[in-house]
Amino acid sequence: MAPPSQAAKQKPRSLVALTLAIVLALVAGLLGAILFLTPATKPAMMDAFIREVLQRDPKTWSGTSLVYAGALALLAVILLTFGAIISSLTIWWELRVSARMQSRIGLNRTGAAGLLQWLADAVKLIFKEDLIPDDADKPLFRSAPYFVLAGFTLTFVALPFGQSLIAADLNVGLFYLTAITALIVVGIMFAGWASNSKWALFGGMRAAAQVISYEIPAGIAIMVPILMAGTLSMQGIISAQGGWPWEWFIFRNPAALGAFAIFFISQLAEGNRTPFDLPEGESEIVAGYLAEYSGFRFAIYFLVEFGNVWIMSAISATLFLGGWQIPGVTAQDYVTALGGSGFPALGWWGLQAASMGVFVLKTLLVMNVVIWLRWTLPRVRIDQMMDLCWKYLVPAAFTMFVFTLLWQILVDRVPVVETVSGGVLFGAFLLTLALFTRQTLKNIRLVHGDRIDLTNW
C-alpha cells in the first residue's frame, strides 16, 4: 500500500483561531440578534423603548410607525442573513458528514476544517458569467430564482426559535408555513419552462408533480399534532408539549409516530432530497431545472435547497419533537423569570437563550438524519414515487388522522393513556437506538481496516 501522502499537516493555530472566530461570531451574532430582536419588536416592548429611550409618548408621536418599521426591517435583514448563513453551514456539515461516510476526509482547505468554503463558493458564484440562453423566456428566467427565495425566506417569519422568539406568532402559523413553501414550486416550474431546454422542462415537470403530490400526505400528517394541540399556532403546538421526551407528541400518540414518519418522508420529497431527488437527478437529467442557470441565480437555488433542509428539520422538530421546550422547565417558570413589568430580567433572557439552544439542537439532529439518508439511499423512479405517495402515504396519513381523532376522545376520558403511551414508545425508541448502535459498531468491526477516525481534519 502506498504511504499516506503528506500526512495531515496541522493547520497553524492562527488559521484555526481565525476560522473559528469568524464562523462562531457569525452564528452567535445572528442567533443573538434574533434572540434580542424578536421579542423586542413586539408592540409592548417597542412602546416601552419609545417611552423610555426616546422620551416620547408612543400613542401620539408621529414617528412611532417609523420606529416600528425600522425595527422590523432590521429584523427582516437579520432573518434573511440567518437563512443564508444557515444554509451555507448546512452545506458545510453535509459535505463533511458525507465525506466521512465515504472514507474521505472532506472539505479541509479553505479555513480550518473547510469552514470558510461557503464564503469562497459564494464569492466565486457572484463573479461568474451570467448566462441566459438565447431563446429563453427572459423575464421568467430572471424572476424564477426570486420566487424560490421568497418562498424560502418567508418561512423564517413563523419559525419558533424560542419561547418568545418568533418574528410573527400567527395564530395560523402552520397553515401559513405550508402555504408559503408552495411558492418554491412556482419558482421551479418557471425555471424549467423558461430555460428553453428539454432537460430543464423534464426537471420542472417532475418537480411540480413531486412537490404538489407530496403536499397532500404532508398536510394530512400535520393535522395529527394540530388535533393533539388544538391550535394551528406554532407556539401553541409547542406549548402543548413538554420538555421531557415522553411528553413530546411523537411518543404521546402512536399515530403521531406514524404521522412523523409520513411527514418526514413527504418533507424529503418536497425538498428534493434523495431518495426523492428526481427533479435534479444528477445522473439522469443532469441538474434538471437548474441546467441552464449559472452564477448568482444558481447560488440562490442552491442556497434555498440546502436551507430547505433546515426548514424541514425545524418544522419536524417543532411539531413532533417538542420544539424549544427545555426538559424540566414549565411555562410558569418563564412567567416568574419575567420579573416586574418593563424590561424583562436577565434570568428570562437566559431561559430564552436556553430554549433557542434546545430548538437549534433538535433541528440539527433531524437535519443530520436527512443528510445521512441522502448519502445512503438510491433514488426512486418517478412512477414508484407517485405510487408511494398516492397508494401508500395518503391512505396511511388518513388512518393516522382518524386514529388521532379517536385517540383524543380516549385521552379526554382516560388521561393516563397518554403518559403510558409516552413511556412505552420512548422506551422502545431507546431500545432501538441501542440496537442500532450495536449493529453499527459490529459492521465497522466486520470490515477489515475500518475504524472511526476523527484525527485527520
Added chain:
Amino acid sequence: MTTNEIHERLKAKFGDDVGPLSEPKMDAFAVVKADRIVEVCKHLKSTPGLDFDYLDDLTAIDWPKRNVIEVVYQAASIKHRHLVKLKVEADRANAVVPSVAGVWRAANWLEREVYDLFGVTFTGHPDLRRLMLPDDWVGHPLRKDYQEAGGWHGINNVRESSLVELKRLDDVRRAEQAAKQPPAPVAAPAEPPKA
C-alpha cells in the same frame, strides 16, 4: 465437433458452394459463395448437432492485390462449444453481399460497421447506414487505398508540428512589431572614460 466434421457436413449439404478448408489448419476457414451465405448460415444455426446460435464476429479484410474484400464470419455454438469460420469474397469494385441480419440479430451492427469502414453493401439489411463516421463522410477508411479527404466541414485534419507552428507565429509577431517602430539610430561608439 471438429472443424473437419463441420466442414464435411456443410459440403455434404451445399456441395461446391462451400470451398475447401484452408491451409494452415489452425483457424481453418472455408470460402462460401456469396449468394448462398444466408442459407449456409441458416443451416448452421438451425441444424441440431451444429447449433451455431452465437455469431462471434463479422468483419472484413481488404485484399487489393487479389481484388477482393473478404467478409469473415465466425460463429460459435454455446451448446457444443465448437467454432466455425467462413469467408465470402466480394468484388472490390462492387462489393455486395447478402445480409445475415435475419439469421443472427448480432449481425445488424457488425454489418453496419463493415459497410461504414469497408464499403460493402449488405442487401436485405434493415438499417444500413454508417456507424462510427458521420453520415456525410466520404470514403471507407479501412480500405487499403483510402485517401483522406483533407478535412470535414472545414475542420482541418492535418496540423504541422507545434514547434514549427509556434516559431512561425513568433516570426510573424516580431515582423509586425518591427514594422510599427521606426528603425533605431545607430549609436556612436562609446568613448573610453577619461582617466
Added chain:
Amino acid sequence: MDKLILRRLDQNAEEMILNFGPQHPSTHGVINFMVQTDGEVIRKAVPDVGYLHRGIEKIGEIVGYPGFMPFTDRIDYVAAMTANEGYAIACERLLKLEVPPRAQWLRAISGELTRISSHLVALGTMTMDIGATTPFGYGIRERETINDLIEELCGARLTFNYCRIGGVAFDMPEGWRDKVLKFLDHFDTFVPEFDRVISFNEIYVKRLANVAVITREDAIDFGLAGPNLRGSGVEWDIRRDLPYGAYPNFKFEVPVGKGFVGTVGDCFDRYYCRVLEMVESSKIVRQALNSLPEGEVMAKVPRKPKPEAGEATGRVESARGEIAYLVVSDGTDKAYRVRARTGSFMAMGVFEEGSPGLMIADLVALISSLDVVAPEIDR
C-alpha cells in the same frame, strides 16, 4: 444537415426527441442516444456512436506487432490487462510461440486483478447512476489499492502494456505476493459490506428488478458477451469453455443469473453476476499465487516479429465480455489487419429493440447494467 438517424424515429408532434448525451454523466463514455419519449416513457432509443472512434484498427496496420500492444490498452482502458492478453495470444498463435508457464500465471493474476478493478468501477458507477453515491467511493477506494499493486508490478496504473508477445514484460517484484494476499484478505470482507450497503437495499432492488429483461435466446442472438450473457442465464465463459493460458489449472465457479430478486435476465441479475465474479476472481488470484511456477517470463521473440502469412484469432474473457482479436499477417513485420471484437459493441445492439416501454430512469439502469464503455464500442 438532417441526420440519417432521425429516420429511425417517428417525428410526432406530441412526443419529444431528446439527445441523451454525448456529454452525460450516465452514458459511461461519449455515447449519444436519440430518445423519443412521450413524457417519461420512451418510445424508442437509438444509440449514435462514433464519438470516440480513433481508427485503432487502421493503426494496427502501421505500427507493427509489438507496437500495437499499447493500443490494445486503449481499446478498454478500464480493464486493460485482458485486452492486452487477447492480442498477445493471437500473435503467439501466428508466431507459433510457446509462452512460459510463469508468464501465463502472471497474466492470469494481473488479469483477474484488473477484472476486480473494472467491476468495482462498473458497479460503483451503476449505483451512482441509480442515485446512491456512496458505494462508488468505496469501490474507488479498493481500486486504488489494486492500482498501487499493479503499479508496482508494471509501472502503470491504467494502461499497462504489460502482456507482451511471448510473455509478460516484468517479473513480480519482491514482497508483491504478500501484498496481494493481504489485499485479498481485506477484499473478502469488502464484498459483504458492499452487499450490505446497496445490493439488497429495497429501493435499489425495486429500481432494477424486472427492468429491461433480456431473455436467454435474445442474449445469444444479439451476441452479448460476458456478464451480460451470463446474467441472462447462459453458462458461457471463455475461461472455462474455450480455455486459454493458465485457467485450466484453477477451480472457480461461473456465476449465472438466476433471477435473484426478479426475472432471469433483468438488470439486477447482470449487476449481481458482477458482484459474484469479483469473489471468484479473488479466489483465482489466491490459487494462482499459491501455485506460481518458477522460470522466465518471456519467450524468445525477435525484435520485429515476422510471422508467416495466415490468420489467427485470440479470445479472452475480459471484464466486459469476450474480446476476440483477429490478426491477419502477410509475412511482413507489420500486421495486415487487426480486428478487435468487443463485448460492449455487441451490447449496443440491444437498445433499439429493448428500449421501448422503458422510462428514462430505466434506460439509465439498462445502460449501466450492460457495462458499456465507449472506447470498446468505437475503437
